[in-house]
Amino acid sequence: MADLLAELGESGRACVIVPKLHLMEQVARLLESMALPGISRVGTGHSPDMDARIFVCVRNSAWRLAELSFDLLLLDEAHHYEPLRADAEDQESDIIGDEPDESEEDGTKWTSQTTLGMRASTVLSLHARKRLFFSATLRWSQPNFDFGLRVAVRARVISDYSILVPFMTAGDPKPSLVKLIQDLPTARRILAFCNTVKEAKQFAQLLNAAGILAGHYNGCTAGPQRTKILEDFEKGPGRGGLRVLVTVDVLSEGVDLPMADTCLFVEPKRGVKLRQCVGRVLRQHPQKVDALVVAPPIVQQAPGGDLQADSELIRLLSELLGADDELRKSLVQNSFGRVSIVDQRSNRSENPTFAQEQAATLLSTSVYPRALSSHFFSAGARWELGLAQLIQYKAEHKHCKVMMNHKASSGFALGAWVCAQRFAYRITKLTFQQIEQLDSLGFVWDAHRSAWAKGFEHLKAYEQENDHTAVPNSYNSDDGFKLGSWVSDQRKTRKGQGGGKLEPDQIEQLDSLGFAWDAQRSTWDKGFEHLQAYRKENDHTSVPRPYNSDDGFKLGCWAHRQRQARKGKGRRNLEPDQIEQLDSLGFVWSPLAHKSLSK
Structure with a gap:
């Protein structure tokens, strides 16, 4: 982004749109450090200098620049400009301190409407010759610049991470999470994300009561107090500072805390930006070895009872899978190399090992497939999931002949996937490697x-x-x-x-095989063969009605049916060649008349 602005012509004008005030300040300072001329901040407490060449503007202050024209418009955190929830605009505070930030109240719903919020529409209506989008978290579109999570890890721009799934008893998760934090190494610096300010304050109080130094931060926190809290968190508990910073969604964007290495969710709801929250703890820091993501839990309703995965656990994994091909491959293989389980149940009356095995089974058979079926990742990843499910099916059934309506225990529509592969094969849409992988399983193409x-x-x-x-x-x-x-x-x-x-x-x-294409003719031929044998043995064809051949064939009944058929009384008429064959044996068409003549 800075390089693009550095290449701006002498008479050119550009604007960088960021979602929050902290980001505005960070970007402006970066550009000033590059000695770029004419930089103007636009946001709460910062009026625009209309003669400036470069504007760094907070998103909901973009209306102030509506009369200007730009050569270049750069939009950071581009997911803000995709279709949003219809009711989210009024609940989201983009500038810290502007208004109380409860960060996505309970009851917020998602809609499939393809509408943009008012603030996003205002930004997109700015006059610009060229508009570029920067993001790593778009769901529906492709940004102009996308530095994905796994790419950034490999480039050592951010730290690698692992996922810890708590296994809890149903009820208020906060006491179990406090215990979990106590059990973590004290060097861990934790960001705990809550849904509301009230919930965040309660959790901070619980932590401090348990002897864990924690601070609380939200959109209404006054500037000096906010600065003090962030400074205390930077110090860490070793220097009399904070070990845990409890917050709402305000920290998911715009605040740089590279010393934070653990992300924890306290009863997250749909509104919490899970992947952005994880991103807060991935920043590189000299003292950071790796990052830890404490995921939403697996819950046991009662001792020895059924297990249930929090729906937000599935959403978290889905969002991370969309950006991390390594995690995706691990979950496709049902691996626990990147994911582990910790037992935080309040009542452990049953065998702990058995209970953890149950939790692991729930992850591999239900949570992983549902996360992998999400819309957050590519068709290629979906194909890998289908292949993994087919491998599992073959291991259980010893073949790949999956019924069309078959669904795996996880709910994955394996039958439909198999049908889709056959269709893709017919229209040459499968790669050579995919065909080889399916062939190796004995896949049935037709x-x-x-x-x-x-x-x-x-x-x-x-x-x-x-x-x-x-x-x-x-x-x-x-x-x-x-x-x-x-x-x-x-x-x-x-x-x-x-x-x-x-x-x-x-x-x-x-x-x-001598297949009998005409079943009735075949039966007739069989009867005729029996009649031939009878005549050869008895020198006549006057077969008694109750007579059965040695093999049980009811020859008497068969002979009677031929006579009835000749008279047009049977279900089928006799063909001329059949009559001729019977006549050749001297078949008796009228037994009574034949008996009278014999006398």
């Missing part, structure tokens, strides 16, 4: 073909056992496969009645 192959294998086994393929419609194989129905479906498909299509090679495979 579900219909796979199902057909399964049916053919059952028919093959039936033919080997029974020496024919005339499978009764109601027949099921030993494993429950409905082979009779499958055989019937093949005949219908061949006739164009099933909605599908048999491929030439499939017809060829069925023919190789």
Whole structure:
């Protein structure tokens, strides 16, 4: 940002928009240190110099510059200019000290409306030839300059971090959080974020009562007092200062406290900017080894009872996953290398190891997948989640033939994901690496073909056992496969009645087994063969009505049905070639007449 301003022409005019007064002062001092000329601050207590070349302006003071035109407009913390909650504008104080900052009151709701707040609209209406957005926390858009979290860690611009998930008993979490802070190394410098000023004051009092030096800071804190609190926090407990700074959302932007290395959330609600809060403890500092994020908890309703993850835990992980590919890969693999659990339950009557194992299971089977399913990260990350779920499915079921409506225990729609991969494969949207990964699992690219192959294998086994393929419609194989129905479906498909299509090679495979395409004709042929055998043995075809062949075939009934069919009384008529075949055996069409003639 400073480099862009340094390249501004002699007659050029630029403006940097920041969300808060502290940021205005920090940016202005940085630009002054670069000896850039004509810098004007614009915000509470700072009237603009309209002849200046460079303006550093707090967002809700931008209306003062509405009559100016700029060559360059730089918007820091660009997430402020994306669609916001419809009711957030009146509750958000951008300038510390301007008005009481309760930092997102309880009951705030999110809306899907794509509207901008009044202040954001004012900024975007400023006249500028070129407008550039700076952010690492956009949800829906791409900034012009984005220095993501993991990129910054690798560049050693910020510290790396780990996540600690408390495991608590249901109820007020504050006493458990106080105990957690007592158990942390005393060198840890903690920022505790609350929802309201009242809650922050209560938590600070609890900490001090427990012997933990803590200070409270909010948007109404007077300037001198605010300075004193920040100085005491910089000193730390080793020099008589504060170990914990309890605040509302006012510290999530605009305050630089690089010595802070631990971020803790006290009953966070939807309004708290979780990722920005984490960013406060990632700044580099000579004494900082790494940062710790104490996440919203896993809660046990009663001793030995069910476990439940705080919804804000899922939101926190979702937001971090969107910026940290390393954390995302770790969670996709169900790893606990970046996330750990600490048991802070007030009642530990059950086996602690077993309880922690339950909490870990909840993370890996429910929290991780839900966080990974969030909109905060790319389609590539979603694909990795689907692959991980498919690997788990195969380990349990020994195959990848996932039903279309199947959902994993976490709620992940694995069946729909599998179908999407087949479609992506058909339209060549999968990468070679993705195809290889799925192939290595034995992925079924053509579900219909796979199902057909399964049916053919059952028919093959039936033919080997029974020496024919005339499978009764109601027949099921030993494993429950409905082979009779499958055989019937093949005949219908061949006739164009099933909605599908048999491929030439499939017809060829069925023919190789002597498949009976006409079931009724096949049954008739079987009866005719029995009649031939009877005539050969008895030298006539006057089969008694109750007669059954040695194999149980009801030949007497079959012969009777042929006579009825010849008279047009049966369900099917006899074909001319069938009549001819029966006549060739001397078939007796009228047994009574034949008996009279014999007499």
